[in-house]
Amino acid sequence: MTKLRIVVSGGGTGGHIYPAMALIQRLKERDLVDEVLYVGTEKGLESKIVNNAGIPFKTIEIRGFKRKLTLENVKVMQLFLSSVRRSKKIIKEFRPDVVIGTGGYVSSAVVYAAHRLHIPTVIHEQNTIAGITNKFLGNFVDKIAIAFKEAQDQFSEKRKIVFTGNPRAQEVATIEVNDRLKDFDLQPDTPTVMIFGGSRGAAPINRTTIEALEKFSKEDYQVLFVTGRVHYDDVIKKIDNLSLNMDNISVRPYIDDMPEILPDISLIVGRSGATSIAEITALGIPAIFIPSPYVTHDHQTKNALSVAKNGAATMIPEADLTGDLLYSEVNKIMSSEEIRNKMSVASKDIGVPDASDRLIKVLTGLVK
Numbered sequence: 001m002t003k004l005r006i007v008v009s010g011g012g013t014g015g016h017i018y019p020a021m022a023l024i025q026r027l028k029e030r031d032l033v034d035e036v037l038y039v040g041t042e043k044g045l046e047s048k049i050v051n052n053a054g055i056p057f058k059t060i061e062i063r064g065f066k067r068k069l070t071l072e073n074v075k076v077m078q079l080f081l082s083s084v085r086r087s088k089k090i091i092k093e094f095r096p097d098v099v100i101g102t103g104g105y106v107s108s109a110v111v112y113a114a115h116r117l118h119i120p121t122v123i124h125e126q127n128t129i130a131g132i133t134n135k136f137l138g139n140f141v142d143k144i145a146i147a148f149k150e151a152q153d154q155f156s157e158k159r160k161i162v163f164t165g166n167p168r169a170q171e172v173a174t175i176e177v178n179d180r181l182k183d184f185d186l187q188p189d190t191p192t193v194m195i196f197g198g199s200r201g202a203a204p205i206n207r208t209t210i211e212a213l214e215k216f217s218k219e220d221y222q223v224l225f226v227t228g229r230v231h232y233d234d235v236i237k238k239i240d241n242l243s244l245n246m247d248n249i250s251v252r253p254y255i256d257d258m259p260e261i262l263p264d265i266s267l268i269v270g271r272s273g274a275t276s277i278a279e280i281t282a283l284g285i286p287a288i289f290i291p292s293p294y295v296t297h298d299h300q301t302k303n304a305l306s307v308a309k310n311g312a313a314t315m316i317p318e319a320d321l322t323g324d325l326l327y328s329e330v331n332k333i334m335s336s337e338e339i340r341n342k343m344s345v346a347s348k349d350i351g352v353p354d355a356s357d358r359l360i361k362v363l364t365g366l367v368k
């Protein structure tokens with residue numbers, strides 16, 4: 001197979017960036033890359049993640065449109081047009097065989113510019129409900145890769161759609177279990193619940209977890225509580241005031257190497273971001289989802305329902321969330337290995353552990 005020159009763009013939150021990184025990693029593992037260039041924004045999370053991984057990174061300046069009609073959108077439109085010009089320049093210099101966007105507004109300019117330059121283009125939509133960027137780009141690109149069957153309804157040109165799953169699924173599925181719990185001051189062989197609110201943390205999940213901590217501290221399972229970087233100091237202060245025995249509880253701001261710790265986790269409690277779901281189902285980890293009500297078209301509820309409908313997860317609407325409910329839902333699953341096993345089988349059933357290879361097939365299929 002010929003080696004690809006590929007431009008990748010996706011940004012804003014981990015949910016758009018990690019799938020792009022997983023795809024790049026798999027292309028490299030299979031020796032299918034001639035050269036790769038990631039285009040993102042300086043301010044987005046991607047600038048840290050991509051630079052840390054040592055992948056060539058170029059930036060454009062762009063902002064998201066406001067949903068309401070405001071004057072600010074005029075400025076956003078100007079920035080979009082100038083970032084399309086800058087993207088065209090970057091693309092002409094790099095001469096990619098194919099360009100892929102994984103969502104977030106930065107990818108709108110990059111993928112649109114590639115389309116205008118007649119370079120094959122692909123978007124990857126992680127969610128059940130497409131983001132505004134991918135809805136726009138769906139009209140121009142050659143292929144639309146989706147990770148939930150439900151996303152088909154979101155695009156008018158059905159012939160472009162290919163179900164691939166989310167590359168992050170393949171990344172996590174290939175990691176061996178390797179006793180990472182010790183690094184979090186937890187016992188390696190004790191069942192462990194991980195609680196986290198997506199890549200940026202979620203204040204309502206943190207608040208109710210703190211409320212439930214006293215009860216968790218008396219259980220024979222462990223809790224790994226990941227707060228999100230911006231919430232960490234505040235959470236630690238509140239927990240210190242409780243003076244609990246924290247032997248079976250570990251609190252961290254963020255996990256940098258999530259794929260390595262996931263195989264050691266018996267239950268996940270968290271948001272139903274699409275990339276988390278791909279990881280969880282690739283490994284068959286039982287989950288309790290608390291969808292974020294603050295996202296476009298309530299897409300996290302739809303994501304969660306898609307997993308919950310076959311018994312792989314349960315769901316707590318954020319409006320119902322209390323410390324007591326959180327504790328009792330976790331306890332129900334953690335006190336029964338049988339329930340966990342059933343959920344695990346149902347979860348694996350919908351996982352797509354070869355998602356990167358499926359997406360690579362789409363990319364290589366477009367290159368002459």
Ligand SMILES: CC(=O)N[C@H]1[C@@H](OP(=O)(O)OP(=O)(O)OC[C@H]2O[C@@H](n3ccc(=O)[nH]c3=O)[C@H](O)[C@@H]2O)O[C@H](CO)[C@@H](O)[C@@H]1O
Pocket residue numbers: 013014015016018126127168196197198199200226253254255256257258259271272273274275276277279292295299300
């Ligand atoms: C608030 C918001 O707009 N959320 C959206 C965002 O989610 P967001 O980026 O929060 O969520 P996802 O669940 O999709 O992905 C989170 C990613 O961050 C990783 N992670 C998380 C915490 C941590 O400590 N360490 C770590 O590495 C997870 O393993 C996962 O790879 O993009 C997703 C698209 O994919 C959407 O479905 C979400 O609705």
